[in-house]
Amino acid sequence: MQIVFNGEFIEHDQAKIGIFEPAVLYGLGCFSTLRLHVGKPRFFDEHWKRFSQNAAEIGLTLKLDPEQIRAQIIELADKNEVTEGSIRFSCHERHEGVDFTIFVTQPRRVDPPATYRVTLSDCPHPGASPLSGVKHNNYALFRAAHLQARAAEWDECLLVNALGEVVEGGISNFFWVDEDQCLFTPPLSSGALPGVIRGKVLELFPAIRELAPQAEQLKQASEIFITNSSFEIKPVHELNGRPLAAPGEITAKVINAFQEAFPDCRPPFIFQ
Template identity: 70%
Template sequence: MQIVFNGEFMGHSEAKIGIIEPAVLYGLGCFTTIRLHAGKPRFFDEHWRRFTDNMQQLCIELTLNADTALAHIIELGRLNKVAEGAVRISCHPRYEGVDYMIFVTPPRRADPPAAYRLTLSSWPHPGASPLSAVKHNNYALFRSAHMEARAAEWDECLLADASQQVIEGAISNFFWVDDEQCLCTPSIESGALPGVIRGKVLELFPAIRERTPHVDQLRRATEIFLTNSSFEIKPVSEIDGEKLAGASGEITAKVIRSFQEAYPEM
């Protein structure tokens, strides 16, 4: 697989980083993951804006610009013969300078289900912090929770904080329909990541309530759907054995339809 490492195209096994660099010792750095569709990254500008904001928050000075990154992505898709898949851009500081990498890969799941089955994870969400809005490389908690859920044959898991408030998925944001049939999603202030697709849904439906459900409240939800840049919007058909409406839910169906009309896959 070809990647871009510090501006150079090379095989992924050729890229090297120092074992005592801050990225290795402390997980310092940030990344973004973008859906590749028809050889082009979806919502590239929004991802790039968040990525550069995250770099500023971590005091990382990277000279890579958006036009060069976009050209690298398109060329990597061509070289790796991937038109549908995922893009990852990541960077981390060295003791002197900054490394950056760009990957383009096929989808992790070749045939994902139409609706996801969820579980509430035993891994605790850390709650709001100065890093909550940063997609940083110290990702072990969320990665471990997701791997545990997948090993148990769930598609994704949701994480609750110490007060049993459900904040976000391991790899996703979530929306839920409450007892009053109102569409809600946890606020960024609660510690949820400001996902790009989450933001697009909020733009389309400004009446969405930003509030964070208790575990018991979420279990009474009539509809849940997830947002993530790789699958964009995914209905939820089950949470810990409790069946949900999935794609047939009236509100979920409306959101998916409106999103597809606003952002068609050209």
């Protein structure tokens, strides 16, 4: 598999980084993962904006042309013969300068389900911090939580902070509907990552309220859906063994509006 490493197309096993670099010792770096659709990056501008801001927040200086990066992604997808898949670009600090890498791979799940089973994770969410809005390379906690959920045959998990608030998923943001049919999503102040698809849903539905539910409150939700740049929006049909409408009326409205605003070439899940 080829990658782009510091502007050059090379085989992935040719990329090298020293063991004493700050990136290895302290995880100093950040990344973004986005969807490759018909050979092109989807929502590239939004991802690049967040990535650039994240790099600046952790003190990394990037001197990169986003249009050149976009072109390299398209070329890399062609070289790796991937038209539908996942893109990851990342940067990490060296003692001198910053490395920048692009991967383009097949999707994580080739045939994902239309609706998801979700559990509440035993891994505690770290809560709000100066880095909670940064998609940084210290990602072990979220990866561990997600992998534990997948090993137990759940599709995703949701993490709870020290205040008992359900904040976000291992790889996703989430939205929930209460008994009064009001739609909510946790605010960034709770520690949630500002996901690109989360932001798109909020743009389409500005009346959505930002509130992080307590775990027991979420268990009473009438609808839940999760968002992620790879699968975009997935209704949740089960939370900790409790069945949910998937999609419910409000979730279907959100999905249909999203597909109308941001069409793609997949056979759409149009929910009635």
